[in-house]
Amino acid sequence: MPIVNRNVNKAAGSTMIGVDTGGTFTDSIVIDAKGKSYIGKALSTPPHFAEGVINSLRAAAKQSGQPLRKILEDCVRFNHGSTAATNAIVTWRGAKTGLITTRGHKGVMAIQRAYGRVVGLSDDEVKHILATEKPRPIVPRHLIAEVTERIDFQGDVIVPLNEEEVRSAIEHYKKEGIEAVAVCLLWSFMNAAHEKRIKEIIHEIAPAMLVTLSSDLVPVLGEFERMSSTLVNAFLSVTVGQYYGSLARALAEEGLSARPLIVQSSGGVLPIEDASERAIHSIGSGPVAGLIGAQALGALLGYDNVICTDVGGTTFDVGLVLDGKAQMAMEPAVEHYPLAIPMVEVTSIGAGGGSICWVDDHKIMHVGPESAGANPGPACYDCGGSEPTVTDANLILGYLDPDYFLGGAMTLNRDKAFAAVEQKLARPLKIDVLEAAAGVYDIINANMANAIRILTVQRGHDAREMVLFAYGGAGPIHAAAYGAELEVPLTVVPSAASIFSAFGATRMDILHKYEVSRKLAFPLDSKEVNEIFADLEKKARADLQKDGVPTSLQQLHREVEMRFTLQVHEVSVPVPSKTLTRADLEKLGRDFVQIYERIYGKGTALPHAGMEAMLFRVDGIGKISKPTIKRQALVSSGAKTAIKGSRNVYFRRSAVAKNGDKGGAGKFVSTPVFDGLLLKPGNKITGPAIVDYPTTTIVVPPGRSARMDEYMNILLT
Numbered sequence: 001m002p003i004v005n006r007n008v009n010k011a012a013g014s015t016m017i018g019v020d021t022g023g024t025f026t027d028s029i030v031i032d033a034k035g036k037s038y039i040g041k042a043l044s045t046p047p048h049f050a051e052g053v054i055n056s057l058r059a060a061a062k063q064s065g066q067p068l069r070k071i072l073e074d075c076v077r078f079n080h081g082s083t084a085a086t087n088a089i090v091t092w093r094g095a096k097t098g099l100i101t102t103r104g105h106k107g108v109m110a111i112q113r114a115y116g117r118v119v120g121l122s123d124d125e126v127k128h129i130l131a132t133e134k135p136r137p138i139v140p141r142h143l144i145a146e147v148t149e150r151i152d153f154q155g156d157v158i159v160p161l162n163e164e165e166v167r168s169a170i171e172h173y174k175k176e177g178i179e180a181v182a183v184c185l186l187w188s189f190m191n192a193a194h195e196k197r198i199k200e201i202i203h204e205i206a207p208a209m210l211v212t213l214s215s216d217l218v219p220v221l222g223e224f225e226r227m228s229s230t231l232v233n234a235f236l237s238v239t240v241g242q243y244y245g246s247l248a249r250a251l252a253e254e255g256l257s258a259r260p261l262i263v264q265s266s267g268g269v270l271p272i273e274d275a276s277e278r279a280i281h282s283i284g285s286g287p288v289a290g291l292i293g294a295q296a297l298g299a300l301l302g303y304d305n306v307i308c309t310d311v312g313g314t315t316f317d318v319g320l321v322l323d324g325k326a327q328m329a330m331e332p333a334v335e336h337y338p339l340a341i342p343m344v345e346v347t348s349i350g351a352g353g354g355s356i357c358w359v360d361d362h363k364i365m366h367v368g369p370e371s372a373g374a375n376p377g378p379a380c381y382d383c384g385g386s387e388p389t390v391t392d393a394n395l396i397l398g399y400l401d402p403d404y405f406l407g408g409a410m411t412l413n414r415d416k417a418f419a420a421v422e423q424k425l426a427r428p429l430k431i432d433v434l435e436a437a438a439g440v441y442d443i444i445n446a447n448m449a450n451a452i453r454i455l456t457v458q459r460g461h462d463a464r465e466m467v468l469f470a471y472g473g474a475g476p477i478h479a480a481a482y483g484a485e486l487e488v489p490l491t492v493v494p495s496a497a498s499i500f501s502a503f504g505a506t507r508m509d510i511l512h513k514y515e516v517s518r519k520l521a522f523p524l525d526s527k528e529v530n531e532i533f534a535d536l537e538k539k540a541r542a543d544l545q546k547d548g549v550p551t552s553l554q555q556l557h558r559e560v561e562m563r564f565t566l567q568v569h570e571v572s573v574p575v576p577s578k579t580l581t582r583a584d585l586e587k588l589g590r591d592f593v594q595i596y597e598r599i600y601g602k603g604t605a606l607p608h609a610g611m612e613a614m615l616f617r618v619d620g621i622g623k624i625s626k627p628t629i630k631r632q633a634l635v636s637s638g639a640k641t642a643i644k645g646s647r648n649v650y651f652r653r654s655a656v657a658k659n660g661d662k663g664g665a666g667k668f669v670s671t672p673v674f675d676g677l678l679l680k681p682g683n684k685i686t687g688p689a690i691v692d693y694p695t696t697t698i699v700v701p702p703g704r705s706a707r708m709d710e711y712m713n714i715l716l717t
Contacts, residue, residue, distance in 0.1 A: 014032070014033035014074065014076050015030060015031065015032050015033070015071055015074045015075045015076060016030075016031045016075070016076060016077045016079075016506050016625075016626075016627050017029070017030050017031075017057070017071075017072075017075050017077070017078045017079070017506075018031075018079050018080075018081075018289075018499075018502040018503055018504070018505035018506035019053055019056065019057070019078070019079070019080045019081070019502055019505065020080075020081040020082075020263075020286045020289060020290075020499065020501035020502040020504075020505060021044055021049050021052060021053060021080075021081070021082045021083050021084070021286065022044060022083060022286060022312045022313060022314065022501075023044065023083060023087075023312065023313055023314030023315065023352075023354070023371060023373055023374070024043065024044060024312060024313020024314055024352070024353065024354050024371070024373055024374045024377070025041050025042065025043060025044060025056075025312070025313055025374070025473060026041070026042050026043070026044045026045075026049070026052035026053055026055070026056040027039070027040070027041055027056060027498065027499035027501065027502040028040040028041075028053070028056040028057050028059070028060045028499065028502055029060065029496060029499050029502045029503050029506065030057075030060045030061070030064060030071055031506065031627040032064075035627060035628050035629075035630050037496070037627075038060045038061075038063040038064040039059075039060055039063065039496065039498070039499045039502075039694075039695060040055075040056040040057055040058065040059030040060030040061070040062075040063065040499075041056060041059060041406055041473070041498065041499065041695050042055035042056040042058075042059055043055075043374040043375070043377075044083075044373075044374045045374070046087065046373075046374070046375075047093070048246070049082070049083075049084060049243060049247070050243070050246045050247045050250045051250075052374075053080070053247060053250070053251075054068075054250055054251075054254060057071070057072075057254075059409075068254055068255070069254060069255035070255075072251065072254050072255040072256040072257070073255045073256075073257055075256055075257065075258045076258055076625075077258055077261070077506070077624060077625070078251070078256060078258045078259075078260045078261065079260075079261045079262075079263060079269050079289075079505035079506055079508060080247070080260060080261070080262055080263060080505065081262075081263035081285045081286040081288070081289040081501055081502070081504075081505050082243070082262065082263070082282055082285055082286065083285075083286055084239065084240050084243040084244075084282065085236050085239075085240050085279050085280070085282035085283045085285070086282075086283050086284055086334070088235075088236050088239040088240060089232065089235070089236060089283065089334055089335050089337075090335065092136065093239055094138070094180075094235035094236050094238065094239050095179040095180040095210070095234065095235055095236075095237060095238035095239065096176070096177055096178055096179050096180070097138055097139050097143070097178065097179070097180045097181070097182060097231065097234050097235045098139060098143045098144075098145065098169075098173045098176070098178040098180075098181045098182070099139040099143065099144045099145065099181070099182045099183075099184065099227075099231060099234075100145045100146075100147060100166070100169060100181060100182070100183045100184075100185075100198060101144065101145070101146060101147075101183075101184050101185060101186075101227070102146065102147070102149055102150065102185045102186040103146040103147060103148050103149070104146065105146070105186060105223070106141070106144050106146050108223055108224055108227050109137065109138075109139070109144075109224075109227060109228070109231070110134075110137075110141070111224075112134065112224060113224040116134055116135065116224075116336060116338075117129075117132040117133060117134045117135075117336065118132055119135075119331075119333045119336045119337065119338050120333035120334070120335070120336055120337075120338075121336075122454070134336070135335055135336035135337055136335075138231045138232070138234075138235045138337075139182070139231060143173070143176060143178070145165075145169035145172070145173075146165075147161065147162055147165045147166050147169065147185075147198075148161070148162040148165055149161040149162065149185060149194045150186065151185070151186065151187045151188065151190060151191045151193075151194060152187060152190075153187055153190065154190065155187065155190035155191035156191070157191065157193070157194075161193075161194045161197055161198070163197070163201060166197075166198050166201050166202075167201060167205060170201065170202055170205045170206055170209075171205065173206065173209070174205070174206050178209060179209065179210065179238050180209065180210040180211070180212065180234040180235065180237050180238055181202060181209055181210070181211050181212070181234060182212050182214075182227075182230040182231045182233070182234035182235075183195050183198050183199065183211065183212065183213050183214065183230070184214040184223075184226060184227040184230045184231075185198075185214070185215075186223065188213075188214055188215040188219075189214070189215055189218075189219035189220060189221070189226070189516060189517055192213070192215035192216075192219070195213045195214065195215045195216075196213070196215070198211075198213075199211045199213055210234065210237045210238060210241070211234075212230050212233045212234040212237060213230070214226050214227065214229070214230040217229060217230055217233055217278065217280070217341075218230065218340040218341060218515075219515065219516050219517065220340050220515055220516070220517040220615060221517035221519070221614065221615070222340060222517075224338070225338045225339075225340040226340055228337045228338050228339070228340070229280060229337075229338070229339050229340045229341060231337070232280050232334065232337050232339065233278065233279055233280040236279035236280060236282075236283075237276070237277070237279050239279075240275075240276060240279035240282060241276040241277075241279065244260075244262065244272050244273075244275060244276045245276070247260065247272075248260055248272055259271055259272070259548075260272040261508075261510070262275035262282060262285065263282070263285035263286070263288060263289045263505050263508060264278075264281040264282065264285060264288075264511060265281055265282065265283050265284050265285055265288050265332075265341070265342075265343040265344060266281060266288075266341070266342045266343060266344065266511055266513050267288060267291075267292055267326055267344045267508070267511060268508055268509055268510055268511020268512075268621070269505070269508045269509070269510055269511065270510065270511070270512070271510075271547055274543075274547075280339065280341060281341060283334055283339070283343075284334075284343065284344075284346055284348075286501045287310055287315075287317040287319070287346040287348065287501065288319075288326075288343075288344045288346060289501040289502070289504035289505040289508065290308060290310045290317065290319075290471060290472075290500050290501040290504050291308050291319040291321065291326045291344055291346065291504070292326060292344070292504045292505075292507055292508050293471075293494075293496075293500050293501065293503050293504025293505075293507055294306050294308040294319075294321055294326075294469045294471075294494075294500075294504070295321045295324065295325065295326050295507075296504070296507040296626075297469070297492075297494055297629075297711075297713075298321055298324070298467070298469070299324060300629060300711065301492070301709075301711070301713075303467045303492075304321070304322070304323055304324045305320075305321065305322055305323070305461075305465065305466045305467065306320070306321040306466065306467050306468075306469050307320060307452060307455075307456065307463060307466050307467070307468045307469065307486075307488070308320065308321060308469050308471075309448070309452065309468065309469065309470050309471070309472075309475060309479070309482075310471055310472040310475060310500065310501065311351070311352055311353070311448070311470070311471075311472040311473070311474040311475035311477075311478055312352045312353070312472045312473060312474065313352045313353045313354040313371065313373070313374070313391075313473065313474070314350070314352045314354055314355070314371040314373060315348045315349065315350060315351065315352050315371075316348065316349050316350075316351040316352060316444075316447070316448050316451060317346050317347070317348045317472075318346070318347045318348075318451050318452055318454075318455055319344065319345055319346045319347070319455070320345070320455055320456070320461070322461070326344045326345075327344070327345050328342060328343065328344060328345055328572075329343045329344070329345035329346075330345075330569070332345075341513075342513050342515075342617075345455075347451060347454065347455055349368070349369065349447060349448075349451050350368035350369020350370065350371060351367060351368050351369070351390075351444050351447050351448055351451075352368075352371060352390065352472075352474060353378070353389065353390050353391040353394070353473065353474040354371040354372040354373055354374075354377060354378055354389050354390070354391060355367050355368035355369070355370070355371050355372075355389055355390050355444065356368065356370045356371060356372055356387045356388070356389055357387075357388045357389060357390065357392075357393065357421075357424070357425055357440050357443075358387075358424065358425075359424070359425060359428040359429060363428065363429060365425060365429065365436070365439055365440070365443060366443070367390060367440055367443045367444045367447060368444075368447070371389075372385050372387055372389050378390075378391040378392050378417070379392050379413070379416045379417050379419070379420035380392050380395050380402070380412040380413050380414065380416055380417035381410070381412070381413075382411075382412075382413040382416055385420075386420055387420060387424065388417070388420040388421040388424050388425055388440070389420075390440060390441075390444050390474070391412075391417075391474070392416075392417035392420055392421055392437075393417075393421060393436075393437040393438075393440035393441055394437075394441070394474075394477055395412055395414055395417045396414070396417055396418060396421060396433065396434065396437040396650075397434075397437050397438065397441060397649065397650040398647055398648050398649035398650055398668065398671070399477050399649060399690070399697060399699055400412060400477075400697060401647070401673070401692060401697075402414050404692055404694075406694065406695060407694025407695065408694075418433055421433050421436050421437055421440075422436075425437075425439075425440070434650065437650075438650060438652065438666055441478075441481070442652075444478065445478055445481040445482045445485065446482075446485070448478060448482040449482040449485040449486055452482065452486055453486070456486075463486040463487065463488055464486070464487045464488065464489065466488065467488070467489075467490050467491075467492060468483050468486070468488040468490070468491040468492065469491075469492050469493075469494065470483070470491055470492070470493050470497065471493070471494050471496075471497040471498070471500035471501075472497070472498070472500065472501075473497075473498045473695060473696050474696075475493070475497060475696070476493045476497055476691075476696050476697060476698040476699065476714075477696075477697055477698070477699050478699075479491050479493065479698075479699075479716065480699055480700065480701050480704055480716055481699075481701070483716070484701075489717070490715060490716070490717055491715070491716040491717075492713055492714070492715055492716075493698055493713060493714040493715075493716065494713050495711060495712035495713050495714075497693075497696050498693065498695035498696035499695065506626060506627055507626055509621050509622055509623050509624055510544070510547055510549060510621065510622030510624060511619060511620070511621055511622075512540055512543050512544065512619070512620040513617065513618075513619055513620075514536040514539050514540055514617065514618045514619075514620065515536075515615055515616070515617045516532065516535075516536065516615070516616055517614065517615050518532060518613070518614075518615070518616060519612060519613075519614055520612065520613045521565075521610065521611070521612050522585075522589055522610065522611040522612070522613075523582075523585065523586070523589075524585045524588070524613060526580050526581055526582055526584070526585055529580055529585065529613075529616075530579055530580055532616045533558055533575070533580075533616060533618065536616065536617075536618035537556050537618050537620075539618075539620075540554075540556055540618050540619075540620030541554065541556075541620065543620060544620050544622050547622055549622035549623075549624075553622060553623040553624070554620070554621070554622060554623075555619075555620075555621040555622075555623060556577055556618055556619065556620055556621070557574070557577070557618070557619040557621065558574065558575035558576070558577055558616075558617070558618055558619075559572045559573065559574055559575060559616075559617040559618075559619075560572070560573050560575055560588065560613050560615070560616055560617070561573075561613070561614045561615035561616075561617070562588075562592045562611060562612065562613050562614065563611070563612055563614060564596075564605070564606045564607075564609045564610065564611055564612075565609050565610035565611065565612055566609070570614050570615065571592065571595055571596050571599065572595075572617075573588060573591050573592045573595055574591075575588060589607070589611055592611060593605045593607050629711055630711075631710050631711060632680075632681040632710050632711070632712065633681065633710070634681045634682035634710055635680045635681060635682045635683070636682060637680070637682075637683075638683065638684070639674060639679055639680075639683035639684060639685050641678065642674045642675050642676075642678035642679045642680075642683065643672050643673065643674055643675075644673055644674065644675045644678075644692070645672075645673050646670055646671060646672050646673055647670075647671060647673055647690070648668040648669065648670055648671070649668065649669055649671040649688065649690060649699075650666055650667070650668050650669075651666055651667070651669055651688060651701055651702060652666040669688050669702070671688045671689060671690055672688075672689050672690070673689075673690045673691075673692055674689060674690065674691045674692065675692060676691045676692060676693040676698070676714075677693065677694075679691070679708050679714075680708065681708050681709060681710045681711075681712065682707070682708065682710075683707065683708045684705060684706070684707045685700055685705065685706040685707070686700075686705050687700035687701050687702050687703060687704040687705060687706070688700065688701060688702045689706065691706065691714065698714055698716075700716065704716055704717070705717055
């Protein structure tokens, strides 16, 4: 994998690039030295996603009027959010994997601590326990190798490693065509010697096999979760590594001089070769980039509590920013496999522009979760798709201009959309096509609102006291509707809404996370705690130095996961970065009680039950420059000069009714269409209205108003 420049803070030019590969579209944003941005959007190209990345960059280069090679040669930073890891695990296109574990522990993944079949399910899904199944095994039982060894809970070697058994297992794996090996031994996070020796033996016998050690990846307590994470990483390592390798080569051939950085689910970026080794951290990286972008934009606009919604071609992604911080997942999982890694929480449902609409045997209409994707895509793409999708419905309802999709680069076929909706929805339900399309719009908006309620109302957060950010190519079409269901007072459509995850990628710093499990009861011993943090920080500084981050731009943040005695869930408590005294650790206990009650309510803490520190964490952050978001002067002139015409748009009658009349289904309304590129900060629009941008459309229903702020965002009130 050619890396032209290992130092992330040193490059030939000043251009910054962010790229996000989604299930349907690949988005890019190019920001030059003057802060001018150019965006590109192209269809994703599975399984060869690198092609879609280059096509998207070419679209951005065309908008800028410069050759792509010039842009890439001038690039100082290239950050990429990818679906490669997510797609590999969802479609089961990973490596043929083997597992080496301690003798007597072959059944860990089969037993799954008795809860594996419900990992990652919602409360409603868990209620239907008889309908649940165990996850598909990554490693079949005959490829799980047990080796004689034993390390105890204090890290002492009780039984030496039997190296002959290891060699025999690897020879067997060679015959079986194993590509990647997961190594997860009992208590290896207390003493990694045996796992490291196994890796050495594998490299001696089969140097082409990729190896994931649990002691390197997830040195934490919890045998099932640790083994699950190690297996998922090994399974993904070949597929993800091949993609990142092909991407690096393609970018280098096109002239990229900067070192590519890959968005991680933890909320930072890692150099591309490090990301290849830790493929599990790329799961969900695209939506996470959107949340980090929302966190940055929220801070700029003064909004600490934000509901982040991303409507792409395949999924609807939801996350929260509370008190200015993107929220982390309590129990992250993928495909029923628990992941013992820090992940920004993003909840996804199959509800995007490409979501397929269908009617079941009971004559009930559904939207998703299956998607038409980029190929063949919605029927209106005229690329062979025949299933009706949300995009087809939006075209029929007049929300989309068939001649201005992707700024006119792609023409939508309304007749194909009409035929698909008529044949697959309207006829089975014995309703007209218009009512079927309106039903699709209502259902998907309700699904989106319900997904938001799970993260807000069900967790004690009042959506009416928060701000809604709507982005993704299809987000602004639906935001006013699902925002109204939640009674959100303000919806913000960012200026870079259609490629917001790509924008978010440009706001991220290098981030390494280091964790180790140590169960220590209060009162804590300051010497022991200081030694634990010193060891983690030593690793952090070494990796940041390797990444080319100068000492002046390195930051280290500490946390401890704590719980009350006999509880099973921990709470993160920040720890000051200094030599800790007894008084500091006493304050740590008081901070834990305060944070616990802030989360679970006043009086819920039980300090008299005893407290335990369970996990110690250090974040190694490499600060890197970010593009400036320029503030524009507000104007007093009206928005009429931005009107480019009008078209008939369908709105539910309740939205257009007068005198309290809410009867009837709805009707088409002659609606002014504004060119979003001609709007100026301070311009106000009263609904009904449509605001067209080259890569997205904003629907402003009757009774709503929109205003462009000084950062070119559209505010719906």
